[in-house]
Amino acid sequence: MRAVILERQGQPVQPTTLPDPQPASGQLLLNIKACGVCRTDLHLRDHEIEATKLPVVLGHQIVATTEGGRRVGVPWLGWTDGTCHYCTTDRENLCVNARFTGRDIDGGYAELTVADERYCLSLPDELSDVDAAPLLCGGLIGYRALRFTGDAHRLGLYGFGSAAHMICQVAVYQGREVYAFTRPNDRRTQDFARSLGAIWAGASNEFPPEQLDAAIIFASAGELVPQALRALAPGGTVVCAGIHMTDIPSFPYDDLWEERSIRSVANLTRKDGEEFLALAPKVPVRTTVTTYALEDAEQALADLRAGAFEGSAVLLPTTD
Ligand SMILES: [Zn+2]
Numbered sequence: 341m342r343a344v345i346l347e348r349q350g351q352p353v354q355p356t357t358l359p360d361p362q363p364a365s366g367q368l369l370l371n372i373k374a375c376g377v378c379r380t381d382l383h384l385r386d387h388e389i390e391a392t393k394l395p396v397v398l399g400h401q402i403v404a405t406t407e408g409g410r411r412v413g414v415p416w417l418g419w420t421d422g423t424c425h426y427c428t429t430d431r432e433n434l435c436v437n438a439r440f441t442g443r444d445i446d447g448g449y450a451e452l453t454v455a456d457e458r459y460c461l462s463l464p465d466e467l468s469d470v471d472a473a474p475l476l477c478g479g480l481i482g483y484r485a486l487r488f489t490g491d492a493h494r495l496g497l498y499g500f501g502s503a504a505h506m507i508c509q510v511a512v513y514q515g516r517e518v519y520a521f522t523r524p525n526d527r528r529t530q531d532f533a534r535s536l537g538a539i540w541a542g543a544s545n546e547f548p549p550e551q552l553d554a555a556i557i558f559a560s561a562g563e564l565v566p567q568a569l570r571a572l573a574p575g576g577t578v579v580c581a582g583i584h585m586t587d588i589p590s591f592p593y594d595d596l597w598e599e600r601s602i603r604s605v606a607n608l609t610r611k612d613g614e615e616f617l618a619l620a621p622k623v624p625v626r627t628t629v630t631t632y633a634l635e636d637a638e639q640a641l642a643d644l645r646a647g648a649f650e651g652s653a654v655l656l657p658t659t660d
């Protein structure tokens with residue numbers, strides 16, 4: 341099969357051919373139709389998080405069909421032990437032996453893959469392959485982050501990329517006010533956020549016109565944490581939704597005082613996936629997607645790093 345592999349961190353990903361994967365017991369052999377490009381893939385490529393196996397086929401937002409023709413989605417959570425303290429208390433996202441797609445298990449930058457059937461998700465029929473792919477990480481981990489903001493009415497989104505462009509739509513559907521924060525002078529992304537229902541959009545170092553009840557940080561810049569904290573009303577929460585962040589600068593305790601809190605969100609449970617994929621067509625979440633041929637994966641990652649497109653990038657293994 342054709343595939344793109346990461347052989348050494350810090351080096352470009354490379355198109356290659358690999359033997360067709362063979363499904364083990366309980367696994368499905370999957371024909372990949374589309375695979376979303378996630379910032380986590382870029383963190384692995386750029387060696388901002390450690391790889392656990394090399395070479396590895398990146399990609400954990402996989403839309404594929406089974407040998408029987410059924411369409412499934414393969415997310416980041418690829419396997420759990422089902423027996424640890426976390427699995428047995430409804431927190432399989434924190435499983436101590438979890439294996440993640442596109443890091444511990446070869447993922448979706450390929451024509452074919454295998455996946456444990458128990459972790460594959462059903463996809464809403466309303467969405468095309470390309471439109472469904474970004475939901476599988478940005479959408480559903482973003483949704484988990486949104487849940488941790490409780491019933492916050494005024495919601496800040498810091499970093500308006502793949503996840504935020506979907507979660508903005510969900511938040512507006514839920515009747516919240518969305519305040520979008522981008523890199524300073526990124527007028528194009530600020531206009532994009534307003535077009536998706538944000539009532540205010542500005543630079544990440546600006547204060548919003550109203551204090552926020554919660555903020556979700558999708559960007560990986562640690563200095564956004566104290567900035568978001570200073571934009572919160574008393575009792576507000578900052579939710580850090582990414583797998584990697586640069587160091588967080590110190591800040592005065594006064595900024596945390598009055599029951600403000602900071603928390604992270606890690607991975608997903610299958611329940612998050614089921615809930616979000618049922619909700620997405622009701623909103624409906626409309627994805628803005630730039631597509632790339634599989635062999636152009638390195639370009640897609642470079643464009644993600646540079647902020648060259650709005651919304652999400654999706655790789656297409658075939659162009660038929
Ligand atoms: Zn476990």
Ligand SMILES: [Zn+2]
Pocket residue numbers: 378379380381400416477478
């Ligand atoms: Zn991801």
